[in-house]
Amino acid sequence: MSDSDPVADAGFDEWLAAAAEGDAYYLECANGHGSLPPRRVCPDCGSTDIAEADLSETGEIRTVTVTHVPTPAFEDDAPYATAVVDFGPVRLTGQVIGIDVADVETGLTVALEITTSETTGERVIGLRPV
Amino acid sequence: MSDVRVAGTGLTSFGNSPERTSRDLFAEATITAFEESGVPRDDVEAVLYGNFMGELSEHQGHQGPLMAEAAGVQAPATRYESACASSGTAVREAVKRIRTGENDVILVGGAERMTNLGTAGATEALAIAADDLWEVRAGVTFPGAYALMAQAYFDAYGGEHEDLAHIAVKNHENALSNEKAQYQRAIEVSDVLEAPPVSEPLGLYDACPISDGASALVLTSEAYAEDHDLEAPVAITGTGQGGDRMALHDREHLARSPAAREAGAEAYADAGVDAGDVDFAEVHDCFTIAEVLALEALDLEPIGEGISAARDGRTTADGEMPINLSGGLKAKGHPVGATGASQIAEVTELLAGHHPNSDHVADATTAVAHNAGGTVASATVHVLEVDR
Numbered sequence: 001m002s003d004s005d006p007v008a009d010a011g012f013d014e015w016l017a018a019a020a021e022g023d024a025y026y027l028e029c030a031n032g033h034g035s036l037p038p039r040r041v042c043p044d045c046g047s048t049d050i051a052e053a054d055l056s057e058t059g060e061i062r063t064v065t066v067t068h069v070p071t072p073a074f075e076d077d078a079p080y081a082t083a084v085v086d087f088g089p090v091r092l093t094g095q096v097i098g099i100d101v102a103d104v105e106t107g108l109t110v111a112l113e114i115t116t117s118e119t120t121g122e123r124v125i126g127l128r129p130v
Numbered sequence: 131m132s133d134v135r136v137a138g139t140g141l142t143s144f145g146n147s148p149e150r151t152s153r154d155l156f157a158e159a160t161i162t163a164f165e166e167s168g169v170p171r172d173d174v175e176a177v178l179y180g181n182f183m184g185e186l187s188e189h190q191g192h193q194g195p196l197m198a199e200a201a202g203v204q205a206p207a208t209r210y211e212s213a214c215a216s217s218g219t220a221v222r223e224a225v226k227r228i229r230t231g232e233n234d235v236i237l238v239g240g241a242e243r244m245t246n247l248g249t250a251g252a253t254e255a256l257a258i259a260a261d262d263l264w265e266v267r268a269g270v271t272f273p274g275a276y277a278l279m280a281q282a283y284f285d286a287y288g289g290e291h292e293d294l295a296h297i298a299v300k301n302h303e304n305a306l307s308n309e310k311a312q313y314q315r316a317i318e319v320s321d322v323l324e325a326p327p328v329s330e331p332l333g334l335y336d337a338c339p340i341s342d343g344a345s346a347l348v349l350t351s352e353a354y355a356e357d358h359d360l361e362a363p364v365a366i367t368g369t370g371q372g373g374d375r376m377a378l379h380d381r382e383h384l385a386r387s388p389a390a391r392e393a394g395a396e397a398y399a400d401a402g403v404d405a406g407d408v409d410f411a412e413v414h415d416c417f418t419i420a421e422v423l424a425l426e427a428l429d430l431e432p433i434g435e436g437i438s439a440a441r442d443g444r445t446t447a448d449g450e451m452p453i454n455l456s457g458g459l460k461a462k463g464h465p466v467g468a469t470g471a472s473q474i475a476e477v478t479e480l481l482a483g484h485h486p487n488s489d490h491v492a493d494a495t496t497a498v499a500h501n502a503g504g505t506v507a508s509a510t511v512h513v514l515e516v517d518r
């Protein structure tokens with residue numbers, strides 16, 4: 001490996017790859033708490049008995065903002081809508097795509113769809129209204 | 131439990147000084163604090179220092195000993211990093227050490243150099259207070275995270291941008307007499323509403339500025355203050371800290387700050403007071419909505435009602451509960467690592483009658499300082515009381 005090779009974030013990059021294939025999951029502990037990888041211990045109860053479980057195909061927007069002043073990594077993407085979406089056992093934060101940002105609002109039902117940053121070409125958690 | 135005396139306070143001007151190093155900023159703040167305290171540097175037993183983004187803005191880690199050296203103090207030094215709550219956390223540690231008798235005199239404070247990064251660079255640096263994998267890579271910025279909370283608040287309890295605008299107007303008004311403030315300039319509600327959006331519903335005037343600056347406090351034990359006849363009428367009588375999940379999406383309620391509630395309850399109990407005893411407060415208004423969430427977490431306003439506090443005049447300088455008489459982060463400025471200790475400095479001066487805004491709280495005995503990190507995954511609250 002050379003110094004310039006990108007190094008993966010184990011756990012997170014596998015999750016993005018699975019989500020891109022339509023196989024998104026979350027982690028469920030023995031007591032039914034949901035969380036996101038990489039994770040060895042349930043943040044709610046300390047259980048180390050954690051297994052992957054299928055993530056619901058759709059979720060509901062709990063709150064949203066349209067960002068006009070981004071970090072450099074999203075310079076060419078702004079303005080974009082960022083939302084917190086409830087998928088039941090877990091919530092995800094992602095960018096709402098396929099809709100005018102002005103029309104995004106709390107309560108909207110969205111499906112997970114991995115997209116890419118227009119600025120960097122990196123994968124980004126996308127959320128498409130259904 | 132014995133109280134901790136605030137023997138001296140020092141602040142630099144907050145604002146734009148991109149060329150000044152944080153060691154220079156901190157040195158200036160400590161000179162003022164030592165002069166005011168009458169405590170010799172030789173008596174300092176520890177330096178506790180808050181800083182958030184020194185690696186990014188100055189390529190400088192290991193800042194504890196660097197800052198002790200800048201202050202002319204030979205004592206063990208430690209840097210505390212809890213995002214925007216860095217120096218609040220340092221103050222709390224100092225209070226605990228003095229109370230246990232481990233130390234009698236501590237120099238505590240913080241500094242941040244930010245404007246040399248430019249707006250985009252500072253935005254990027256501030257974002258590291260969020261979860262890099264699950265928030266920042268989805269495009270969450272620091273203003274964006276508070277905008278998500280603001281929208282969640284509006285959805286849950288009502289309120290509108292104009293309510294928030296009154297908070298910005300109030301805090302700018304309070305800063306007019308504060309010579310150290312970044313903005314000594316009155317603004318109007320229309321300025322806030324017409325400002326360019328940053329992350330909707332928040333605009334440019336809902337956000338604290340990017341600031342350079344430093345703060346320093348000389349804290350001593352009650353016994354040391356008595357033995358040395360220090361003029362130190364203000365004491366830190368309560369301390370509390372709360373924590374929460376890192377990512378905003380993991381907060382059970384997206385418009386509440388349980389970490390601040392926990393910190394407040396602990397600090398009140400520690401001081402033997404309750405919210406009804408509080409005469410005024412400095413709270414962490416990094417964004418206008420943050421002041422609302424802070425008031426509610428500290429039980430200074432009922433849940434869902436803090437939004438109208440500024441607009442209805444309850445928290446203005448002449449209101450029943452003046453909030454951010456210094457100008458707050460909004461107008462005074464927010465050099466991140468300096469903020470928590472700077473709030474303690476402002477409260478001390480206000481209680482001691484040395485602050486340009488002291489007349490508004492002439493009979494006050496009890497006040498609170500609330501410092502928050504990230505989307506309030508970290509929070510510290512301190513109660514201060516003055517001998518009357």
Ligand SMILES: [Zn+2]
Pocket residue numbers: 029030031032033042043044045046047
């Ligand atoms: Zn669990």
